[in-house]
């Protein structure tokens with residue numbers, strides 16, 4: 104399909120339902136967008152797309168943005184569901200699951216979360232301990248998950264559990280879709296350094312999951328998990344889709360608006376630093392674009408770790424530079440540290456008053472510290488690039504050949 | 514330069530470390546950082562009376578211990594390690610140094626014994642909205658020529674400004690920078706707490722509206738204030754060193770005990786090398802902070818430059834150590850529950866307090882002849 108045809112189809116959609124119109128809710132609009140195949144253009148026909156290259160989604164988005172003030176970002180609507188849940192269901196789900204789950208993910212009617220990490224299994228997620236035991240048509244789960252982002256508002260969890268402790272760790276895992284409303288699921292907030300609880304700990308006490316909700320075969324959970332993780336990395340690593348967009352645009356604004364407070368020498372140093380960051384962010388965008396151009400459809404591979412690693416490190420540096428540019432104002436933190444569930448007020452990408460930028464930068468100085476941890480740490484990204492992409496020999500392993508139950512943990 | 518600590522110095526370090534381990538443990542820090550007042554009177558009194566810390570650098574004739582910058586460095590390093598919540602930097606260091614170096618004798622006699630005994634705290638209000646750390650940018654001017662004047666205007670980033678019993682205000686009189694004493698509860702003074710990035714150190718904005726004030730210095734106090742700030746910045750560099758060292762210890766302890774893939778994470782070079790790099794930086798920070806303190810006590814001409822060097826280096830070393838410590842702790846390091854963020858916030862805010870690393874490096878550059886004339 105040509106770009107011009109996609110644009111034409113997008114205009115037809117907008118004629119039919121317009122997101123700015125009163126009475127047209129997010130669900131109404133995104134539901135129609137899905138039915139028109141303009142939601143996830145790289146998905147098959149009937150499931151929100153046309154089987155096109157993923158880079159063409161940008162054409163649709165552009166067209167919507169140029170004809171409407173309202174634009175729903177996937178990352179805001181349902182970051183984990185759209186970034187990871189949908190591709191995983193598409194790859195491993197039954198026809199029935201694809202039909203019932205994917206659209207509700209896209210519209211944001213069902214929020215999804217990822218239940219991989221546990222207290223003793225983070226980087227080494229394949230070493231996890233949550234047990235699933237077969238009982239008739241169900242599996243019965245016991246264990247604890249941590250850092251589960253959005254679990255408190257989720258309908259579905261992508262859950263990795265151990266079904267066989269007597270084989271090496273990768274071989275004893277299975278992958279489940281957990282209905283978060285099931286009895287025995289206990290979600291408790293975990294507060295972050297911003298004083299917000301985006302993530303949770305989730306306790307599982309004799310939670311029953313029907314066998315049909317296992318994705319992939321028993322013992323094949325690691326393969327499904329890898330698909331999930333690679334999609335996560337590409338979701339977390341794209342950089343901005345617009346030249347000069349994203350965090351760097353905030354830095355540019357802050358430098359322009361607060362210049363009078365600084366000595367010319369300090370201004371020159373910060374400008375050079377900002378320019379270096381602008382260039383790195385731009386090259387991240389172009390590298391992502393290049394990677395997308397060669398990927399037709401299907402799931403991303405280990406090279407996605409380039410973008411994940413680079414984005415984490417660039418963004419952390421950008422936010423820190425923003426606060427350095429604020430100078431003495433950076434001593435103050437207006438949101439305060441009252442423990443709370445996030446509201447997202449000053450993280451928004453929407454409005455753009457100077458004040459809002461400043462608050463966003465201060466907040467992100469703290470929040471971005473997690474960029475190099477969530478979705479796989481920067482150290483692990485470097486290991487993946489070294490070992491999976493460049494083919495360098497791995498570290499000596501003590502846990503690969505032996506039964507999971509015999510591996511030291513802590 | 515000798516850098517030698519005597520047995521008495523080591524004893525001082527042991528004593529204060531022990532005291533802060535008991536009186537400023539993490540639970541206490543969290544309790545105080547969430548409180549409005551930010552410190553505990555009983556502990557402050559104990560620090561003053563039992564350990565002589567409030568009057569550490571106050572001369573004996575004014576009731577102090579008469580110690581110098583080196584002893585202060587030791588104490589500040591321990592406070593930084595423990596993230597002590599107390600008006601020490603504001604009262605016992607900043608205000609005390611300003612009074613010692615710039616105030617008249619009668620004022621010293623009246624104020625210093627009260628500060629040394631812990632009966633009262635003081636702070637120095639000098640920063641204004643425009644170029645806050647630049648003494649020459651101070652614009653507030655006193656009304657009246659005599660011993661009693663009135664002050665109007667605003668001071669910001671005042672350390673412990675809402676709790677200090679005495680406020681030493683820097684304002685102009687006939688164009689000269691001059692110290693004025695204002696009671697914390699004076700008429701026409703409004704004290705507003707500012708929301709700090711680092712909740713373990715309280716900041717305030719003070720509004721003066723024809724507030725009565727007593728003149729406590731004569732002539733131009735700018736050179737003396739400059740030295741008082743160099744002393745304060747040197748002490749702060751030691752505090753930053755103490756925090757960095759603690760981050761290094763937390764990170765290495767965790768790296769030895771946390772297992773992933775069946776091995777301690779410290780056995781991976783990605784982690785081991787980060788710890789090693791942190792060690793090098795902390796050792797450099799130590800040299801910077803100690804040499805600046807020794808230079809002050811030896812009346813070295815280079816003391817102000819050494820202070821600027823120490824502030825710029827220790828600031829960044831602390832930020833790096835705090836961020837690395839958080840990273841090495843993984844998800845746990847990003848939680849409210851873990852102390853890593855308390856150090857990060859202290860590091861980032863003390864990096865900006867009294868001027869950025871770039872501005873302190875500019876002072877070094879000018880002094881050592883870097884740059885075109």
Ligand SMILES: Cc1cc2nc3c(=O)[nH]c(=O)nc-3n(C[C@H](O)[C@H](O)[C@H](O)COP(=O)(O)OP(=O)(O)OC[C@H]3O[C@@H](n4cnc5c(N)ncnc54)[C@H](O)[C@@H]3O)c2cc1C
Nearest residue numbers: 217219220225226250252477480482781783840841843844
């Ligand atoms: C904000 C946030 C949101 C998150 N959301 C989710 C979520 O929704 N669902 C979910 O399942 N998880 C989530 N996580 C968890 C995240 O995936 C883990 O924190 C991460 O994988 C690291 O695991 P860990 O915290 O156990 O740290 P550890 O794995 O214990 O790592 C500690 C340190 O050791 C290093 N390290 C470990 N192994 C190696 C190695 N082999 N070589 C070199 N260095 C190594 C790490 O890089 C890190 O610096 C989230 C985390 C954060 C911070």
